[in-house]
Amino acid sequence: MSKTRIVHYINQFYAGIGGEDKADVPPEKRDGIVGPGMALSKALEDVAEIVGTVICGDSYFSENEESASKVILDMIKSYDPELVVVGPAFNAGRYGVAAGGVAKLVTENLELPVVGGMYIENPGLEMYKKYGYFVETGNSAATMKKAIPDMVAVIKQVIAGEEVTGYVPKGIRVNFFAEERGSKRAVDMLLKKIKGEEFQTEYPMPVFDRVDPQPAIKDMKKAKIALVSSGGPVPKGNPDHIESSSASKFGKYSLKDIDNFDSSNGETAHGGYDPVYANEDLDRVLPVDVIKEMLKAGEIGSLHDYWYATVGNGTSVANAKKFGKAIAEELKADGVDGVILTST
Amino acid sequence: MCTVVPISLTVGANRIVPTVAIPYPLGNPALDPADEKELRRKLVEKALKALQTEVTEQTVFKDE
Numbered sequence: 001m002s003k004t005r006i007v008h009y010i011n012q013f014y015a016g017i018g019g020e021d022k023a024d025v026p027p028e029k030r031d032g033i034v035g036p037g038m039a040l041s042k043a044l045e046d047v048a049e050i051v052g053t054v055i056c057g058d059s060y061f062s063e064n065e066e067s068a069s070k071v072i073l074d075m076i077k078s079y080d081p082e083l084v085v086v087g088p089a090f091n092a093g094r095y096g097v098a099a100g101g102v103a104k105l106v107t108e109n110l111e112l113p114v115v116g117g118m119y120i121e122n123p124g125l126e127m128y129k130k131y132g133y134f135v136e137t138g139n140s141a142a143t144m145k146k147a148i149p150d151m152v153a154v155i156k157q158v159i160a161g162e163e164v165t166g167y168v169p170k171g172i173r174v175n176f177f178a179e180e181r182g183s184k185r186a187v188d189m190l191l192k193k194i195k196g197e198e199f200q201t202e203y204p205m206p207v208f209d210r211v212d213p214q215p216a217i218k219d220m221k222k223a224k225i226a227l228v229s230s231g232g233p234v235p236k237g238n239p240d241h242i243e244s245s246s247a248s249k250f251g252k253y254s255l256k257d258i259d260n261f262d263s264s265n266g267e268t269a270h271g272g273y274d275p276v277y278a279n280e281d282l283d284r285v286l287p288v289d290v291i292k293e294m295l296k297a298g299e300i301g302s303l304h305d306y307w308y309a310t311v312g313n314g315t316s317v318a319n320a321k322k323f324g325k326a327i328a329e330e331l332k333a334d335g336v337d338g339v340i341l342t343s344t
Numbered sequence: 345m346c347t348v349v350p351i352s353l354t355v356g357a358n359r360i361v362p363t364v365a366i367p368y369p370l371g372n373p374a375l376d377p378a379d380e381k382e383l384r385r386k387l388v389e390k391a392l393k394a395l396q397t398e399v400t401e402q403t404v405f406k407d408e
Contacts, residue, residue: 205354213358216398225392231369277368283384284371290381290388300392338395340388341357343346344366 004048004159007081008037009072009102011095015055023059023094027068029075030055036144040085043152047159052079058094061101069105076106083158086132088117088147089124091139100128107131113158117147125168133158133167206317223337225291226304227255228327230312231344232270233278233286242311244271250310250323252330255303260289272313273344286342304336312343345369345391349404359394360404363387
């Protein structure tokens with residue numbers, strides 16, 4: 001069997017050209033192995049050969065993505081490879097984004113498999129993970145010794161046409177037929193869990209952030225309070241057309257003219273619960289009547305002029321995080337001291 | 345303020361006030377309007393109290 005032809009993409013640093021001061025070097029190609037390609041090539045010597053290495057400065061790539069992509073693609077193509085390896089980029093942000101960009105380029109234009117390596121928090125991984133088999137690495141080049149064998153294992157699986165394991169999920173569903181039906185598998189899992197045995201979930205939970213609790217409000221009579229909700233409370237007619245599930249946006253609505261909700265001025269956009277009660281009286285989801293009374297009575301110092309609403313029904317964690325960040329930034333800028341978040 | 349407290353715990357909320365039911369967390373259509381509003385007021389008061397309470401970890405503010 002002939003050896004699989006591999007092209008390796010690395011940045012200026014790993015090519016030995018230089019660090020930040022050389023990050024603006026344009027793409028170049030060199031026959032054979034360069035830098036970390038040495039260790040890869042040795043571990044792969046039975047099955048593959050690194051026929052060429054393409055190098056580009058990280059800044060050059062990000063500042064000239066379109067033109068650099070074209071040149072890099074041609075350079076890769078010139079070696080007629082069967083597989084492309086990028087990185088490992090560890091936690092180097094621009095290198096990760098460039099390596100991911102090359103993975104996308106290769107996937108879309110050459111339809112070749114791509115194997116890479118990055119630290120789990122490298123922004124390039126989140127952006128481009130669907131374009132390659134990216135192995136999770138440590139956060140610095142000090143973990144090269146671990147990264148190389150992990151990447152080699154994946155490369156060998158890809159070459160052998162085996163099921164590929166040990167990479168960061170691309171977020172792409174693969175259909176397969178299970179031997180047992182779902183209910184049986186679920187009960188088996190539950191029994192294992194009860195017995196304290198190991199089991200493998202079929203639906204891993206997303207990883208949620210933890211935030212340090214903020215200090216308590218010292219004097220509520222001077223505090224500015226805001227209302228935010230994922231229960232879909234919107235003005236009657238849902239003016240922003242917030243989706244009833246998998247929301248792609250949040251809305252911001254004035255509280256100035258509303259002292260009390262009824263069926264004429266509010267409704268819920270949420271499609272994941274019976275909307276009858278919220279549509280009758282939206283105070284049941286967003287307590288505007290009570291908070292306005294508290295404001296008049298001086299129980300709170302002031303009330304933020306707007307409420308924010310989205311629908312937390314099947315909404316992706318990534319979107320929810322984005323909404324949360326945007327809303328929090330506005331609230332902070334407006335001097336809000338405390339927020340009441342309601343959810344359904 | 346939420347009805348399904350385990351979800352709030354999972355997503356990392358630090359001050360959690362349990363509420364009435366999923367479709368009406370801050371109300372109860374079975375009550376007459378005055379009682380329903382009183383219920384809502386008590387829950388919001390509890391949320392304001394939670395905001396005035398120092399916490400060092402995720403805390404569920406249950407009925408006293």
